[in-house]
Amino acid sequence: MSTEQKRIFLVDDDATNLIVGRTALIEYYDVLTFNSGARLLKALEANIPDLILLDVAMPEMDGYETIKSIKSRKETENIPVIFLTAKSDGESELKGLSLGAIDYIIKPFSPPLLRKRLEVHLELIKYNTRLQEMVESKTKSVVTLQNAILKTMVELVERRDYTTGGHLERTTRYLGILIQAMLERGLHKDIISGWDLDMVLRSAQLHDVGKIAIKDNILQKTDGLTPEEFEEIKKHTTVGELVIEGLKKNAVESEFLEHAGIFAGTHHEKWDGSGYPRGLKGEEIPLQGRLLAIADVYDALVSARPYKNAFTHKKAVDIIAHGRGKHFDPELTDLFLEVSDQFITKV
Numbered sequence: 001m002s003t004e005q006k007r008i009f010l011v012d013d014d015a016t017n018l019i020v021g022r023t024a025l026i027e028y029y030d031v032l033t034f035n036s037g038a039r040l041l042k043a044l045e046a047n048i049p050d051l052i053l054l055d056v057a058m059p060e061m062d063g064y065e066t067i068k069s070i071k072s073r074k075e076t077e078n079i080p081v082i083f084l085t086a087k088s089d090g091e092s093e094l095k096g097l098s099l100g101a102i103d104y105i106i107k108p109f110s111p112p113l114l115r116k117r118l119e120v121h122l123e124l125i126k127y128n129t130r131l132q133e134m135v136e137s138k139t140k141s142v143v144t145l146q147n148a149i150l151k152t153m154v155e156l157v158e159r160r161d162y163t164t165g166g167h168l169e170r171t172t173r174y175l176g177i178l179i180q181a182m183l184e185r186g187l188h189k190d191i192i193s194g195w196d197l198d199m200v201l202r203s204a205q206l207h208d209v210g211k212i213a214i215k216d217n218i219l220q221k222t223d224g225l226t227p228e229e230f231e232e233i234k235k236h237t238t239v240g241e242l243v244i245e246g247l248k249k250n251a252v253e254s255e256f257l258e259h260a261g262i263f264a265g266t267h268h269e270k271w272d273g274s275g276y277p278r279g280l281k282g283e284e285i286p287l288q289g290r291l292l293a294i295a296d297v298y299d300a301l302v303s304a305r306p307y308k309n310a311f312t313h314k315k316a317v318d319i320i321a322h323g324r325g326k327h328f329d330p331e332l333t334d335l336f337l338e339v340s341d342q343f344i345t346k347v
Contacts (some may be wrong), residue, residue: 005030006050006122011040011066012084013058017107021053021084024111025118037066044076051122053105056085056096064099071100080125082117084109147202154205157212167299168205174295174343176201178332181339187331191287196255200288203259207267207292210240222306237277240264259288267292270327290329294320294336297327298343313344 007030010021018033025031032049034040038061040052052070056063063083070076082103083096093104102121105114154168179200182192211219214236218229225233244261248254266280266289273281280289301316311319317340324333 007032007047008118009034009040009043009049009052011035011037011052011058011063012055014055017055017084020111021114024114028115029118037061037063037069040066041069044070044073044079048076049079050125051118052079052081053084054081054101056083056087056092064095067096067099067101080121082121153209157208167303168208170299170303170345171207171292171295172201172204174298175204175291177339177342178291178295178335181335185335187335188287195259199256200259203256204263204288204292206240206244206260207263207296208236208240209243209260210236210238210264212243213239224307234268234276237265237268262286262288263292265289267296269293271329272326275327285329290332294328294332297323298336313340 008025009032010018010025011034012018012021013035015035018035022031022033032043032047034043037054037058040054054063054066058066063085067081067083070079070081080102081100082105083101084105084107085092085096086107087093096104103117105117157168176197179192179195179197182188214232218225218232221229241261241264244257244264248257248261265277266286269275269278269280269285269289270293271282271285271290273279275285275293285293298316298320301311301319302313304310317337320328320333320340321337324330328336
């Protein structure tokens with residue numbers, strides 16, 4: 001098996017051990033030797049080896065302290081380390097492995113055995129690297145496909161409801177501002193700390209997907225809706241949930257769609273329970289819905305429609321402030337008021 005001249009750093013304070021180790025490996029690897037942990041760390045500033053063979057019992061800085069330093073640095077944390085030691089007790093071995101070593105070889109060692117152990121580990125590392133590259137490539141392909149489908153669905157909704165052009169993109173931006181402000185202030189940390197922010201924001205673009213089932217003569221009406229027509233419009237929330245639920249049945253990864261379904265079904269609920277489709281009240285409304293309610297209403301207020309002129313930013317902010325504790329979550333309303341200037345579209 002070809003080792004392709006992998007670079008090995010051998011560290012031991014005993015000169016004889018360095019000679020023996022280098023002699024055993026030099027025919028197969030590019031071997032550099034060091035007689036202290038400090039000198040190894042200095043060398044790592046300029047050179048990254050494929051593997052480190054590290055003695056445990058060294059003066060001033062032992063192997064345990066050395067590996068702690070190696071694993072604490074971003075540039076070196078992934079270098080595989082094998083301990084070479086005369087210690088053969090289980091406690092010492094467990095300590096070394098718990099600090100990040102991949103193996104523990106007892107001295108004195110057999111040169112053929114040492115070479116075979118290195119060969120096996122380097123082959124495993126090579127295999128794991130290839131596997132990781134395959135996973136990353138597959139993940140990228142899935143995300144690319146997901147984005148393409150999302151873009152198509154978003155365009156489909158906006159082409160049907162042409163009176164609200166750009167709404168989905170703008171509400172996503174507003175939502176991002178609110179979530180970022182929450183992160184900075186530690187609000188609802190227990191919930192949002194587990195969110196993939198990019199995924200959540202992309203999923204929010206599907207909140208109006210249920211509009212694909214609403215008749216054109218209602219969806220594109222340029223004057224006020226009758227009570228009956230408004231009841232039809234309301235159905236876009238539950239239809240959106242059903243569409244996304246159907247997608248989930250055929251999806252391997254469901255977190256994205258889980259968020260999307262929550263956004264679709266709850267962004268018209270109101271804090272006082274007067275919203276739709278279920279009349280949820282207060283914290284019965286998922287956080288996603290309470291956040292999007294603010295972003296959604298703000299965009300509707302500042303956007304021109306065939307049946308109304310656009311309100312100014314100040315007027316929209318005043319209306320949302322007036323809805324505190326009625327339409328909107330009081331805490332999130334206060335947050336919005338703090339960051340509302342960021343909502344202003346830069347031209």
